[in-house]
């Protein structure tokens with residue numbers, strides 16, 4: 667079995683896996699980072715969103731062989747104590763309902779805010795439309811993003 671060196675949440679890991687194993691399964695099954703969720707497996711829901719080299723990506727669509735020498739951040743890497751502005755905003759707006767989609771939503775929002783500290787509503791709608799929520803928390807997600815924008819621009 668080939669082995670791959672991965673940088674996840676600023677830690678270096680070596681994993682043994684087939685090169686085409688999706689990053690999602692490497693994170694969940696080999697590294698026990700289960701915050702990243704499996705929804706559809708076909709690039710349609712965003713539950714598996716992580717940040718790779720500063721951009722949000724669907725981890726179900728990234729073979730581990732293509733993740734070497736990339737900086738990968740998962741929901742566990744935002745902060746351990748809930749102090750990341752996006753984590754605080756999500757708490758303040760009480761966003762989650764069942765919660766299943768929320769790690770992906772938060773990673774998509776974080777990647778957007780790292781690129782643009784003051785995204786327009788149009789931009790927010792466009793970026794966040796890649797992440798589905800069956801519970802319909804879209805209104806609170808937007809509210810939380812605005813809270814995070816206030817916080818990071820203080």
Ligand code: FES
Pocket residue numbers: 703704705706707708709710711712713714715724725726727
């Ligand atoms: S599980 Fe990856 S996009 Fe749905």
Ligand code: FES
Pocket residue numbers: 762763764765766767768798799800801802803
């Ligand atoms: S909070 Fe339930 S799917 Fe989004």
